[in-house]
């Protein structure tokens with residue numbers, strides 16, 4: 123198990139490294155010139171050169187890369203071209219918002235999706251299962267941007283039930299009022315993402331539970347005299363959850379990948395929105411940092427989901 | 442004499458895609474007497490497993506009971522409520538399944554899975570008491586190092602060891618009847634002998650219903666024999682009767698197919714053909730297409746049941762000599 127974990131973490135670090143490298147070169151190879159943005163043309167030539175040197179933009183690209191990696195290893199992600207704030211500080215401010223939305227959506231999807239999937243699996247092709255299948259099919263195939271705008275229009279503009287964007291009403295209030303305000307702002311983006319993701323959880327849980335309930339060991343459990351409720355919970359769930367955990371990991375990755383879109387539409391002040399803003403500003407260090415933190419989150423998620431699966435399944439745990 | 446467990450004209454079938462029920466088991470009647478071991482023999486597809494699953498009421502979802510009763514201690518199991526049936530399973534009637542590799546839950550420990558039977562039927566027992574009993578039971582079925590094995594998982598056990606675990610699980614509540622569905626087919630020969638040994642040792646208190654297509658096993662363990670073909674009982678009686686006077690053409694075919702040391706056959710005899718699937722059953726004798734003595738009416742009319750002696754029944758159109766008391 124220790125060897126497995128070490129291997130897994132090493133692979134994760136490699137993935138992060140690869141992603142950082144790819145982002146670095148893609149950004150440098152973009153046709154736009156960040157120097158023009160950093161350096162004020164009204165400055166004297168000397169001052170311009172000093173400015174370039176300060177950001178390391180005067181050096182050849184490979185050397186820039188080496189310096190960048192060197193700094194990164196020491197925990198220094200550089201300074202924003204735009205705001206001159208340390209990138210670390212910018213990310214530290216934005217990341218909690220992205221995580222907040224992520225945690226709300228994933229928790230709700232699991233809390234609702236697993237019981238619904240299990241219940242649908244118990245009576246395949248009966249009323250409840252049919253109804254759930256129809257609903258999940260609809261929510262999986264629906265185009266998220268469309269859903270976002272439809273909800274925004276209906277609930278925010280038309281009915282004025284919810285705020286149209288942001289994470290709180292500025293200036294931030296104190297104590298409980300602040301949390302309530304944030305919660306109100308989180309409803310719309312969470313709802314849109316929940317509708318899509320809960321469907322995935324339901325679908326996977328239902329299908330795997332249906333398969334598990336056909337297994338011979340389920341019949342063995344009944345042969346000992348246990349009732350359906352116990353057999354499903356004790357013998358079915360642990361096995362059926364394995365695919366659900368895997369898909370939850372993938373779901374988190376795709377939520378992170380989709381963060382730019384969601385956070386932009388709902389003006390949610392997270393890392394996705396930060397990426398959107400930084401692209402228009404050609405703010406390389408911030409983009410670099412944002413992609414790094416997102417790929418690290420994806421890697422950590424996948425290690426966590428593998429660990430949970432190993433914990434559930436002794437065949438993996440004990441090798 | 443009423444048996445501990447009795448099938449009376451029991452019929453079941455399967456629902457097909459068109460919503461029709463295709464009959465599989467037809468008018469099955471036989472009894473398992475208190476304290477005796479009954480062997481159910483027949484080739485693959487004869488309905489042996491459906492017989493056992495019918496008793497447990499654990500038939501596949503598309504199975505339909507078409508009629509008859511299955512009495513256990515005088516009560517019809519088929520008429521019991523779900524809750525009463527659950528009360529009987531594992532406590533009075535326990536079962537060992539045909540597939541030792543898939544019948545245990547891969548993610549739960551062996552100890553937990555055996556303990557579950559006790560936990561269900563003796564809820565007053567504490568966790569520690571259950572564990573103690575389970576370890577004792579593991580030792581009984583010949584699993585070395587039971588304390589350590591207790592917390593291990595199915596994939597850490599060989600096929601033979603898993604079948605011992607299944608036996609431990611099925612016998613821990615001392616059931617009145619133990620049903621073993623081909624408990625040894627998946628195992629190699631030396632392990633088979635050990636497992637059978639264990640089963641005959643454990644059966645002393647209760648009845649045993651042993652499903653097999655190995656007649657050698659029947660001789661060693663069973664007191665009575667039921668021969669099934671394509672969902673019907675074709676011959677039944679005491680082991681001695683059936684072995685001394687195999688009468689039904691199918692039974693005789695099965696005996697001829699046993700390899701023996703005395704008959705130095707170059708090639709082992711097999712009954713030509715195979716068991717038909719239930720959609721291809723004939724209205725008359727289901728064995729007729731493979732029977733060398735088949736007559737015209739065999740194909741169209743269900744053969745009658747004849748009593749050759751008080752402990753020997755056969756279902757066939759042929760004329761047989763009656764014998765007196767076995």
Ligand SMILES: Nc1ncnc2c1ncn2[C@@H]1O[C@H](COP(=O)(O)OP(=O)(O)OP(=O)(O)O)[C@@H](O)[C@H]1O
Nearest residue numbers: 455465484485486487488489490491501503718719
């Ligand atoms: N779910 C099902 N739907 C339709 N037919 C089935 C189903 N399960 C079993 N059967 C059929 O019922 C017949 C009897 O099956 P059964 O499992 O009782 O045979 P068996 O005597 O136990 O054979 P084996 O020695 O191979 O275990 C077979 O023809 C089988 O194909």
Ligand code: SF4
Nearest residue numbers: 726729732739757758
């Ligand atoms: S009834 Fe006819 S076909 Fe069937 S076993 Fe007897 S002789 Fe053969």
Ligand SMILES: [Mg+2]
Nearest residue numbers: 489490539622
């Ligand atoms: Mg079978």
